[in-house]
Amino acid sequence: MELTPVQLNYDFGKLFKTTKSYIDNYNKNNFELKSRINANHRATAELITRLYAKQLNKAISRGDSFEDGFPGFKTYNPSLASCKGCTVRTIINHKERLKAAGFIIKEVHHGKTGIELWINPLIFDERVKKIHPLVQEHQEQKNNNSDVNCLINVTGTLQEHHKNTEESWISNFDNAKANELEPAFLQGLVNNFWNYARSKLFPDDIFSKEEELKVLENITTTIYRNFEVKGSYKDWKDYQDGLYERVEMVKRWLDRNPYRWIPSAHLYFHPHNKRNNFKSTYQWFLKQQNLKRNIRNRILIQKAEKEWLDHDKGEGKHKDKSRLQLFRLQLKHLESYRDKTLLKVYENSLQRILSKKLTQ
Amino acid sequence: MIPSNLSSVALSKCIVYFKDGNCGTFYSLDKSHRNARPNKILGLKRLEKMLLLRFKGKWETAIIYENQPNGREIAKYRDGVRLF
Numbered sequence: 536m537e538l539t540p541v542q543l544n545y546d547f548g549k550l551f552k553t554t555k556s557y558i559d560n561y562n563k564n565n566f567e568l569k570s571r572i573n574a575n576h577r578a579t580a581e582l583i584t585r586l587y588a589k590q591l592n593k594a595i596s597r598g599d600s601f602e603d604g605f606p607g608f609k610t611y612n613p614s615l616a617s618c619k620g621c622t623v624r625t626i627i628n629h630k631e632r633l634k635a636a637g638f639i640i641k642e643v644h645h646g647k648t649g650i651e652l653w654i655n656p657l658i659f660d661e662r663v664k665k666i667h668p669l670v671q672e673h674q675e676q677k678n679n680n681s682d683v684n685c686l687i688n689v690t691g692t693l694q695e696h697h698k699n700t701e702e703s704w705i706s707n708f709d710n711a712k713a714n715e716l717e718p719a720f721l722q723g724l725v726n727n728f729w730n731y732a733r734s735k736l737f738p739d740d741i742f743s744k745e746e747e748l749k750v751l752e753n754i755t756t757t758i759y760r761n762f763e764v765k766g767s768y769k770d771w772k773d774y775q776d777g778l779y780e781r782v783e784m785v786k787r788w789l790d791r792n793p794y795r796w797i798p799s800a801h802l803y804f805h806p807h808n809k810r811n812n813f814k815s816t817y818q819w820f821l822k823q824q825n826l827k828r829n830i831r832n833r834i835l836i837q838k839a840e841k842e843w844l845d846h847d848k849g850e851g852k853h854k855d856k857s858r859l860q861l862f863r864l865q866l867k868h869l870e871s872y873r874d875k876t877l878l879k880v881y882e883n884s885l886q887r888i889l890s891k892k893l894t895q
Numbered sequence: 896m897i898p899s900n901l902s903s904v905a906l907s908k909c910i911v912y913f914k915d916g917n918c919g920t921f922y923s924l925d926k927s928h929r930n931a932r933p934n935k936i937l938g939l940k941r942l943e944k945m946l947l948l949r950f951k952g953k954w955e956t957a958i959i960y961e962n963q964p965n966g967r968e969i970a971k972y973r974d975g976v977r978l979f
Binding site: 741743745746749801 | 935936939940969970977978979
C-alpha cells in the first residue's frame with residue numbers, strides 16, 4: 536500500500552497568535568498615533584490572514600507545494616470592505632498602514648480581476664498537521680461549490696459549519712416576519728415612541744405608573760394595531776421613523792400658535808377617539824410628503840431647464856457635452872430618485888423647451 | 896347612580912385637605928356604565944377633574960391613593976399643581 540504524504544496546513548489559531556505578536560511588537564516601537572496599528576487595522580489584518588490561510592489551505596489540498604514561493608492573496612477591495620462592514624476607502628487606508636508596518640510586503644493591482652497581496656512570510660512560516668475533527672464527518676463526497684449547508688452571515692460571507700454551530704440570528708434579521716419578531720423589539724418600539732412623544736408633546740405632564748401603562752396599551756392598539764400587520768424589522772424601523780416625523784410635525788403645529796392644543800395623552804392615543812386622535816396625522820403626513828416631493832421635483836426640473844438654456848448659449852459646466860450626452864446625464868441623475876412622476880414632468884419640460892426653440 | 900358600597904368597590908380614593916381646615920375623602924367612580932368593567936384610569940381622571948374644576952381654588956393639598964389597606968400614593972396635588 537502506498538502511503539500518501541502528510542499534508543501540512545495553516546492553523547487559524549496559530550496564525551492569529553503570530554499576527555498579534557507581530558503587531559504588538561510593531562506597536563511597541565511606534566508611539567505616534569498616526570503610525571500605530573489600532574484595533575481596526577488589527578481586525579483588517581486578521582481578516583486578511585484568515586482569508587489568505589483559507590486560500591493557501593485550499594491550494595495545499597490541491598497538491599501545491601509552493602516551491603516557487605508563496606502565491607499572493609487574491610482578493611478585491613470591495614469584498615474585503617463588505618466582509619468587514621466598512622467602505623472601500625477604509626480598506627485602502629488600512630492596507631496603507633499595514634504596508635507601512637511591514638505586514639503587507641507587496642501589492643499588485645490586476646485591474647478588473649482584483650488585487651494580489653503578499654503578506655510577511657514571518658507570519659506564515661509555521662504549518663501544522665491537519666487534525667481531523669472529533670465529530671463524525673459526513674462520508675458522502677462533499678460538493679465544495681455548494682453553499683447549501685453553509686451559513687451566510689450578515690456580511691454575505693459563507694461560514695464553515697464546524698466553525699459556527701449556531702444558526703446565524705442576524706442573517707434573518709431583515710427577512711423575519713412580524714410573527715417571528717422578538718416581543719422585546721416590538722415593546723421597545725412602543726416604549727421609544729411613547730418616550731419621544733412624551734418629551735415632545737407632553738413635557739410638563741406627570742403620569743402615574745397605571746396611566747403610563749394605559750397609554751402604552753392605547754398606543755399599541757391605535758398606532759401599531761397590536762402588531763397584527765406583518766413586516767420585517769426594517770419595515771417596522773421605517774414606520775417608527777415616520778411616527779417620529781409625525782410627532783415632530785404635531786409639535787411644530789403646536790408651536791406655531793399658542794391657542795392650539797391636543798387632548799391629554801390617554802385620549803390622544805385612545806382607539807375610540809375619532810375626533811382628534813394621533814392616527815389622523817397620517818393623512819396630514821402623506822400630504823406633507825407629497826408636497827415636499829413636488830417642491831423637490833420642481834427644483835430639479837428648474838435646474839435641468841437652466842442647464843439646457845446654458846448649454847444652448849455655450850455656457851455652464853456642460854458646454855462641452857453634446858445634447859444627447861447632457862440628456863443622458865440628466866436622465867441618469869433624475870432616475871436615481873426613483874420617482875415616475877418626476878420623469879414624466881422632465882419629459883414635458885423637455886418638449887416645452889424644444890417646441891420653444893422651434894417657434895423661435 | 897352611585898352605588899351604596901362605593902367605598903369598598905372603588906379602586907382609588909382621594910383625600911382632600913381644604914383651605915378652610917376641613918378634610919374629605921372621595922372615592923373614584925371607575926365604571927363608564929353600570930355593567931362596564933372597572934377602569935382605573937377613568938376613575939383617576941374623574942377625581943382629577945373633580946379637583947381641578949369642582950373644587951377649584953378651595954383646596955390646598957390632595958392625595959390620591961389606591962383604595963386598599965396601606966394603599967400606595969398614586970398622585971399628589973398641591974395648589975392645583977400635580978407633584979408626582
